[in-house]
Amino acid sequence: MTIPNRLHVHMTVNNLEESVAYYSALFGTGPTREKPSYAQWRLDNPSVNFAISTACGDSEQPGLSHLGIQVDSDDALTELNDRMQAAEQTTVEDADAICCYARSDKHWSKDPAGVTWEFFHTHEDLETFGTAQIPTETKAQKTFSSGGCC
Numbered sequence: 001m002t003i004p005n006r007l008h009v010h011m012t013v014n015n016l017e018e019s020v021a022y023y024s025a026l027f028g029t030g031p032t033r034e035k036p037s038y039a040q041w042r043l044d045n046p047s048v049n050f051a052i053s054t055a056c057g058d059s060e061q062p063g064l065s066h067l068g069i070q071v072d073s074d075d076a077l078t079e080l081n082d083r084m085q086a087a088e089q090t091t092v093e094d095a096d097a098i099c100c101y102a103r104s105d106k107h108w109s110k111d112p113a114g115v116t117w118e119f120f121h122t123h124e125d126l127e128t129f130g131t132a133q134i135p136t137e138t139k140a141q142k143t144f145s146s147g148g149c150c
Contacts, residue, residue: 008049008068008118019052035101038129051100068118074105077121081107098130
């Protein structure tokens with residue numbers, strides 16, 4: 001089965017207004033969703049779910065928060081996680097997570113360089129940012145925590 005997906009990039013920014021102006025110019029369009037301390041572009045060209053936020057708190061430095069793959073179904077999420085498990089890659093489940101103005105089922109992983117990856121299927125958009133964070137959990141002697149938000 002081919003997994004329909006969209007690359008996800010989440011950046012932490014210092015100034016949302018300036019960053020929205022910059023990325024709107026770069027992408028040639030304004031955000032698909034814009035909330036206090038958060039903006040998101042769901043683009044088809046390039047196929048990306050690009051999000052920026054200041055809501056992760058001042059402990060996280062500006063720049064890349066995490067990368068991800070957004071899938072279109074629970075089956076695709078299960079298949080992606082199963083593929084990672086079959087390759088003996090550690091993942092951490094984060095079911096029914098509320099963050100970034102959405103409710104999603106997720107799995108988290110770190111690549112060999114320590115970059116955090118989020119694999120997720122969004123079930124609904126919400127009006128609140130949420131409180132979910134990248135899980136701090138040790139499994140197979142790898143820690144999944146960046147101290148940032150989802």
